[in-house]
Amino acid sequence: MDSPSVATANVEAPVQEPRNVKGGAEGEVHLAGVTRSFGAVRALEGIDLDVRAGERVAVVGPSGCGKTTLLELVCGLQQPDAGTVSSSPAVLMPQRDGLLPWLRAIDNAALAARLAGASRDEARARAHPLFAAFGLEGFERARPHELSGGMRQRVAFLRTLLSGKPVLCLDEPFGALDALTRHEMQEWLAQALAREPRTVLFVTHDVEEAARVADRVLVMSPRPGRITAELAVPPSRTPDELLSVRERALEALRSC
């Protein structure tokens, strides 16, 4: 693709190779040299990222640093301007839960199955056992507006999980919740992922949340978004270790 052309009048011809390659090894995500701009605004610049199957990666950064764009690239909702994105099939859990108000909780959770052609009863039967397992028993027939914020997020997460895709992209999954519910939901998410292991890429502006849920924390700079630090979270997750990850992440955020 880098033809060593000698003084042609053309500005670089657009590269025609597919940049968003579905597939790759099951559950893996690879970004290489990814850049994405919106008009004059450069949202992401030179992003390199490799996520192993089953790994949980948190992306923290100030608002407007392109975190959501990063997730949408992985999910194939956007295409990069330069660089390559290759990912196993990925599903997005949008920032606000994105539950459909006209569907009952169980039908929202089972949406992927319905879209894939399952009948309502089949889809519900598949979703039902997870309702009990994830603390939503008895709320199957509730409509989203009848649920608390925490329960809505659980239903949205179940919907994401039940899509059957190996990579989950969660966009500030607990951003709208109060501190107490948030804390509960972080533990709930950790348990849910222990039960149903997936590759998880999640975005947050809360470094504490990142340290509590993720195996690895990436810190991004404000526009143009670059990865400025990468912190491994020790699997033991003792309070001291979490504190140290938190301090280092905050340090990285301050210095960028």
Place this chain on the structure above:
Amino acid sequence: MLALLLVLVLVGAWELYADLGAIDDFILPAPSQIATALWDDRSLLWSNLLVTAQEVGLGILLALVLGFLLAVALHFSGVLRRGVYPLLVASQAVPIVIIAPLLVVWFGFGIVPKLAIIALVCFFPVVVTTLDALRSVDPDQLKLMRTLDASRWQAFRWAEAPAALPAALSGAKIAVAVAVIGAVFAEYAGSSEGLGHLMLQAIPQLETARAYAAVVLLAAFAVLLFSALALAERRLVPWTHRPEGPNR
């Protein structure tokens, strides 16, 4: 309750004004005379009300279906939207009195020209409200549908159409009042029955109280139809009748 009180006050004032003899009975009958006419002509009024009610009911239903379908077509096609939308606005500026006789020539004295006129005056609010709703569907929901591998049709079926349904019903509610006026105009233009036809005959016969009785029935019917649509809304789109949910 408040509406009832307001009506009582207005009717009382009207009765006084008419009884004091400032205006001839043939121009403005007193409410008591209208009430008498309502009772005396009840079978005549009732049979004509049925005709007009049928026209208005079917006309609104037709407008609802056509308006919804047209809004969907406009939503899916930018070309159509740019080309047809201005024509729709223009169509609303055409006075019914001008085209009603033409429709009678084309379709005769039956129900068809009435339906055409009522649908014409009613479908515009349905199109506008539905199209706005289709275009303002939560972009997060559409992204979600895409990552769940939904086709364009599925995104419409699961996310856009349900969001547009309450808007279409709101449009129909807005259309109720003009539908009744449209029906009267349509009957003026050519008909052998209906409350509009009855009024047209009653006024030259100096039966003004009967014409007013017909108006009372039309107004009551409009209120009833509005309530029926509100009820349909409650049944068809239960998620819109709710207190604000948390975190929204």
